[in-house]
Amino acid sequence: MCHDWGEAGQRAVRVLEGETSWLSCPLFSHPTVYNYTSAQRAGLNLFWYHVPAGQDLEQPIEYSQRLSKERERLWLQPATMEDKGQYICMLSNKSSCTKIAMRLEVLSHEEAGPGQAHEVPVAVAPTHVVIPFQEGETLECPNLQDISKMADDQPTVTWHNVNRFWNSDREVKKGRLVIHLMLENYQDLYYCFVSYHRHGKNLRFTRVINVTAVSPSRLPKVPSILYPTQDHVYTVKLDTEVRLQCTGMFPYLEGPLHIWWTVDGKTVDQLSDTRFSKTDRPVKSDFGDRTEESVLLIQDFQTADLDRKYQCSVRNQKGNATRTATLQKEENLPSVELGCGLGVVLVLMLILFGVYHVFWLELLLFYRSWFGTDERYTDDKEFDVYISYARQYEEENFVLSTLRRVLENELGYTVCIFDRDSLPGGTITDETLTFVRRSRRLLVVLSPGYAARGSQALLELKAGLDGMALGGHLRVILVQYRPLQRHAWVRELRRARVALALVRWQGDKSNELTSYFWKRLRVELPMRRPEGGVAGEVGAVPPRRLESQNSTSSQTGLITNTMKEPQKVLNLY
Template sequence: MASFISILLFLFTVLGGTSPAVSQSSGPTEPMCYDWGESSEGSVFVVEGEVGWLSCPLFSHPSVYNYTSTQSAGHNLFWYHLPEGQDLEQPITYSSRLSKDRERLWLQPTTASDTGQYICMLRNKSSCSKIGIRLTVLRPDDATRGVKCALPVAVAPTEKIVPLQKGATLDCPDLQDAIKMSESKPEVQWYFASALKNVETCDLYSSWRGYRELKENSLLIHVMQEEHQGIYYCRVQYQRRNQTLNFTRSINVSAILPLSLPKQPSIMNPTNDQIFTVKTGKEVRLVCRGHLPFVLNNPSRHIWWTVDGQTLDKFPDRFREENRTVTEHFRDWTLESVLVIQNFQSKDLKREFNCSVRNEKGFDTRRAQLEEEVTLPSVELGCGLGVTLLLMLLLFVVYHVFWLELLLLYRSWFGTDERHTDDKEYDVYISYARNSEEEQFVLSTLRRVLENELGYSVCIFDRDSLPGGTITDETLSFVARSRRLLVVVSPGYASQGSQALLELKAGIDNMALGGHLRVILVQYKPVRRQGWVRELRRARVALALVRWQGDKSRELSSRFWKRLRVELPVRRVSSRGEDEEESSKEVGLMRLYSQNSTNSQTGLISNTVKDPQQVLNSAA
């Protein structure tokens, strides 16, 4: 009796039930019965119209209860049915449809009314134990949901793993049980739903080709290939008491890589030379990826982080782990584990962070190398860059608007006064069309401003030439003794045979050969391109053209005078009185010098322009 009580206590611990409830059985002479509640193994599902059976959970642990030994000890097994929605259990009346075979209760076939709880009771004259198990009968429509072949399957598929290039034999699950109950040899039909095709139909065995063969009721796969993966359905039919009975089972066949390939795990990331850049006070994420091949006998695989040799459960505050499956190739996994460190601290740089992987065939680990990120003053850099760009834009706008003023300011500070570097007498020689409106503009405006306001020494042939001289020689002499040749361009300028054309020709030749004279074009009135003589058309490409705009240009601060001052020699307007005093002293000396050197300079230019009349003719 003591041994029996110990067996009951052991059964209680194995089944995971609560304390047994003691109940009185219906019979007057029957002993008190230990009720172990409902089995923790879960419900049994059967398709309506198919064969089903229930195994008494008391015999699920042969070390506690064995059917043969209990029968020898005088125990009898009884079955009771508690229909759905009722409170009173009913003893099962055995028939051709409901029968008992050892520890099993067979339903051949099942009906919708069979749904409910079934109680198996094991008792003799002195002891009694009972336990419940639930049966759920599915309608065929409900059992075919999610099944590609539209076959009613109530039982979860069994798993079959086959290495590539190897063979395997598929036997229909529970076929041997059907053989015991059938009166003739059962027949098995095989169907296949490929895992590579997303279709709702499947193929009967008769349409299969290559590497698979049906041998009696078993299916042989001679050489496993990728396209052989999928769900294999087997439908068993047998005869019993002139009635055709059936049930359907399924097998999920998966391929794995050949067993000859290495199965040791390895860490893909971090690599040996990889360095994680971290920043104190921020969240740091260390990513580890490992390759873990599938091992046939023991498929368990793990990836994890350790901190200073300890798992993360020792650091619950700032360290946590996020794992996921990246890829799966024939059940070989690439797993990723992310170590998340909250509020990274400087002392964490001294810690040892290791990522490890393990499967049945081996172990691999790798340390994560950390480097503190150099903190850059992003706000200061951004503000500095913004201010720099703003200043550059402002300078660009200022230069674009005030470039003439800036250029004049630069010349006044750093420009070289040409009076100290050459022996020229005049700053400007003005060439214009005589006896016209331009002459009034030259004498009353250009001359006045250049001499009186800007302090330049101006040469005008009609004013500064001595009577009795030769016009050609005097003209060439004046041009040679000037630093700039200012040509006032107008519709009447450079008429054929005019003196203005001679002045223009001499200035251009002097500029081209000697480089001691610069020609400035001042457009007094617009001139059509056809009105420009050949020399002006050629010079216009390379020479500066300053346009007079009437009343807008009369003020000394106008753009015309600023543009003209850029082309003229450097003079400082503020020192005009000083320049006049110095010029008055130099004029006498230069006059005396010019009288002595006129002939020599005229001869020098005459080498360039040998015949003045030839110049006039060529210009015409």
């Protein structure tokens, strides 16, 4: 009577066509049940049978130089396509019989290459080897010792690594691959090709080793708990599902690792309360260092559960760690009161934003009037404003009858106008540079005729920009009296427009002293406090209409000013 163990549960043995391979009888995979030497002594003989692919009839194997039996192995030197199918190994004597089947697949080079995702055709699964960083390892081709027993001469071993070159850290010595110093980029598949002679035939087989790097062995290997931290507090809510998360870090180490929760010193499996359960999952693996997570689930959390002791623990062969979880009950916030409070705050913020958006200039002027610094007490300048403009009738009339009058008479600034304040016979260039240096602001009135090449206005603009860039003792203000075509701007004017704000004169809309133009201009001008009835920053200037003056009046005013201030003219020498 023969006892049939059926087909071995393992996957089919895969071999490459034209290469050496062998089949090991699965009956001897458990030495405590069957041992080849003991079986021989007990009078049991090993027989092999073959059921070719697509057939049902088993046939005894006829041994030859290509198919041979060596102890518990059946050798195929080399394997051919006719060898695939089912193989049965049977131990029998006169009174008993035991047999087991296994399956063999023979792959062509095309099937073993792209079909197995290898760049080199290999049928056998790669052997995994781990090497710690900054350490070395000697790799020997797998199954080389088995082949050496069958070869008529010393096998020849050749190593190959796709798209890699050997260097001082990796070299081949006496058929072995030596990695002297493991680095991250040395992780790869390494192929070894073995060739040997048997019965006058040249035979070969191929193996592959998957080399990966792990953390250095000199580093501590005791596991640790990453979460919860020492001061972490879990906030829980009654009558809900509570999740307590624990994350452990396990440095690379051969052997088992464990992460678990205990409640009052008992594991979840030991608790009789079915409300408690846990789930474990791997989080990350980084060069052999593994991060694992365990989540304790508590259904329908009750007040009594707050008094229990919850502990998360981790352990490996080098040690263990434990951390106690701290729980506190979540306080219910008054949702109605909180919602009303947030609504009021939001409304106030919107109101304040609207007020600032509409009255930002007034607020800025108010702030300057209280906290600003009068520059007359911090520098040695003589003039507050130097006005630069195109020497044309309309621009000159705007400067003398509007800008000068308001700045001097209404706002209390000292204004310098070259055509009015310079003395005849002087050098225009030197006097222009002197006036600009002695002023706190350069007010540039832009119009289509401004800053023509070789004009005095261009000289004044350059002097102002240089003073602003070098020492910061002068600030330039751009006032657009009439629109300019950008292609007509000179390089200095483009540079000034990018760096400075532009205040636009809008004709009749800007006549009121409380208009946007004058408020915006006063922000750029030096701060002045009310003195003896002279207007200050905010609220000191009564609303009035600026009356236009004709050119005759402006010229008269110019002559009158000059006659009223003879002492100032004499001081210019």
